[in-house]
Amino acid sequence: MMNIDMRTRKSPMQKLDGRTKLIALSVIFVLVLLFSHPAYILALLGVVMVIWWSAKLPLQTIKDLFKYFLVIAVIILVVQIFFYPGQTELIRLSNPVPAIGFSGFITLEGILFGVAMVLRLVVIMIVAPLMVLTTPLPELMLALVKLKIPYRFAFIMTTALSLLPSIQSHAAIIQQAQLCRGITYDTAGKFFTKLRASVALLVPLILGSFRDSQTLEIAMSSRAFGAPVKRTFLLDSQFSKIDYLILAVTIAILVTGIVLRILGFGVY
Amino acid sequence: MSTQDPSNIVPPAQPAQVRTYKARGRIFGMSIAVMSIWAAMYIAASAIPALPVPGMAGMITVNAIMTAISGMVLGPAAAIANAAGGIVSMILFPYGFSAGPLGFLTVTMGGLVAGLLFANKWVWAAVFELIIIGAWFVNPQSWQTGMWMVPLPYSAIALLVILVKPLRDWTRRSILTQHKVWMWPAVFLMCTVGHAAEFMTTNTLVNWMFNLSWQYWVPTLPYWIMVDTVVILASTIVGVGVLIGLKKARLPNYADTLEQ
Numbered sequence: 001m002m003n004i005d006m007r008t009r010k011s012p013m014q015k016l017d018g019r020t021k022l023i024a025l026s027v028i029f030v031l032v033l034l035f036s037h038p039a040y041i042l043a044l045l046g047v048v049m050v051i052w053w054s055a056k057l058p059l060q061t062i063k064d065l066f067k068y069f070l071v072i073a074v075i076i077l078v079v080q081i082f083f084y085p086g087q088t089e090l091i092r093l094s095n096p097v098p099a100i101g102f103s104g105f106i107t108l109e110g111i112l113f114g115v116a117m118v119l120r121l122v123v124i125m126i127v128a129p130l131m132v133l134t135t136p137l138p139e140l141m142l143a144l145v146k147l148k149i150p151y152r153f154a155f156i157m158t159t160a161l162s163l164l165p166s167i168q169s170h171a172a173i174i175q176q177a178q179l180c181r182g183i184t185y186d187t188a189g190k191f192f193t194k195l196r197a198s199v200a201l202l203v204p205l206i207l208g209s210f211r212d213s214q215t216l217e218i219a220m221s222s223r224a225f226g227a228p229v230k231r232t233f234l235l236d237s238q239f240s241k242i243d244y245l246i247l248a249v250t251i252a253i254l255v256t257g258i259v260l261r262i263l264g265f266g267v268y
Numbered sequence: 269m270s271t272q273d274p275s276n277i278v279p280p281a282q283p284a285q286v287r288t289y290k291a292r293g294r295i296f297g298m299s300i301a302v303m304s305i306w307a308a309m310y311i312a313a314s315a316i317p318a319l320p321v322p323g324m325a326g327m328i329t330v331n332a333i334m335t336a337i338s339g340m341v342l343g344p345a346a347a348i349a350n351a352a353g354g355i356v357s358m359i360l361f362p363y364g365f366s367a368g369p370l371g372f373l374t375v376t377m378g379g380l381v382a383g384l385l386f387a388n389k390w391v392w393a394a395v396f397e398l399i400i401i402g403a404w405f406v407n408p409q410s411w412q413t414g415m416w417m418v419p420l421p422y423s424a425i426a427l428l429v430i431l432v433k434p435l436r437d438w439t440r441r442s443i444l445t446q447h448k449v450w451m452w453p454a455v456f457l458m459c460t461v462g463h464a465a466e467f468m469t470t471n472t473l474v475n476w477m478f479n480l481s482w483q484y485w486v487p488t489l490p491y492w493i494m495v496d497t498v499v500i501l502a503s504t505i506v507g508v509g510v511l512i513g514l515k516k517a518r519l520p521n522y523a524d525t526l527e528q
Binding site: 159 | 299300302303305307308309311312315316330334341348351352353355356359413477478479480502505509514519
């Protein structure tokens with residue numbers, strides 16, 4: 001099981017309000033889906049990389065993430081290069097193969113569209129970690145509540161996060177106990193051995209955790225969870241001038257992006 | 269006939285204010301504490317490396333197993349618990365979600381459709397399943413050769429279980445009564461419903477985001493059927509174990525809520 005790095009580095013990004021960051025990153029996500037031209041997506045990737053750099057985050061994280069997406073990135077690139085209906089012929093490989101929809105040559109448009117889709121994948125994948133690596137989790141939850149996410153939903157997320165270390169330690173104990181019973185978690189084992197190990201871990205983990213939920217329920221009831229009173233928070237956050245400035249710029253970029261898209265720019 | 273002086277009229281006693289906050293500790297009949305625990309397990313499961321299927325590049329993630337069984341354990345509340353867990357794990361472990369920040373929608377839909385079906389709200393389950401299938405076909409990319417086959421394998425089974433009353437009732441009854449033999453196929457069908465909703469939402473999102481053509485979807489269909497079958501089989505084994513365990517240990521689960 002991997003451990004979670006919940007530390008946040010000191011940076012200008014960390015000083016921003018959680019809501020500002022959530023809105024800005026959502027706008028980047030919307031824009032990257034709005035455009036399909038490689039130049040536009042490359043510009044967005046540039047913006048994300050500048051934010052990443054200003055947040056003083058390690059580039060190694062991007063490399064680690066990319067390892068997991070390499071297969072899907074290659075699939076996207078290959079499918080678009082070979083099957084995108086382009087006009088500008090670059091390399092002729094064979095005669096047309098209508099059965100598989102292959103025109104027989106690789107086109108410039110196919111390569112550019114494939115690159116655009118891979119860049120889109122990269123932007124999508126590095127936007128979300130940017131948020132968590134620059135925002136302590138309680139602030140993130142506060143931002144969600146302030147953005148009018150229902151409190152009970154935010155509570156589930158916050159509680160889940162705080163219970164995470166306990167669940168992970170439970171899982172480790174169960175793994176040790178099952179190991180004593182001869183169930184191996186060796187990654188080099190056979191498929192069905194691993195499957196059996198997963199079952200042997202999941203069932204007791206779920207049952208044991210549900211037992212703990214009763215204690216949590218009593219604790220919630222004893223603290224009058226859901227009482228009809230105005231809720232107060234230990235932490236509070238306010239928009240600063242920088243937040244307002246960034247929000248204004250973000251909204252301006254979003255509006256510009258939508259107008260450009262309506263006018264037919266940024267589409268491949 | 270005498271008239272009463274309005275100042276002498278005693279106002280009727282006001283009913284005591286009923287504090288209903290205990291009800292706020294539950295969503296769709298499931299305790300928020302249980303949902304929090306489920307979401308925490310979901311996040312923890314995201315940290316477990318995926319299990320590669322032999323001879324295939326596909327992976328079985330523990331998340332997929334949890335999503336498939338969530339509807340039977342939590343009912344419709346599974347959607348909320350899965351969404352909460354999905355959002356946090358997507359932020360902490362983004363590599364498990366090929367649909368990026370919208371990845372939480374896939375596990376939400378998986379829990380929602382199976383949960384609604386288990387709660388016998390089959391009309392809503394059918395509506396959501398049809399929305400999922402419809403979202404696939406709205407994309408012009410899905411009008412290409414053979415793309416109609418992609419949602420077919422599991423969505424067809426899911427729709428059958430949802431819409432055919434005898435099959436639906438038998439599935440629910442076998443799980444609720446924990447029939448020694450029939451529980452297994454019933455849990456398999458329910459896991460199929462949950463997994464079908466999840467994988468079709470994922471396919472639809474991926475198709476909208478990355479414009480993959482039929483040359484990807486159609487030839488890889490048999491391969492995905494095999495991977496998904498293994499996921500559903502694994503979910504069935506875990507699901508039966510969990511449901512029996514929850515009942516034996518008298519721990520909270522949605523079947524209790526239905527009985528009440």
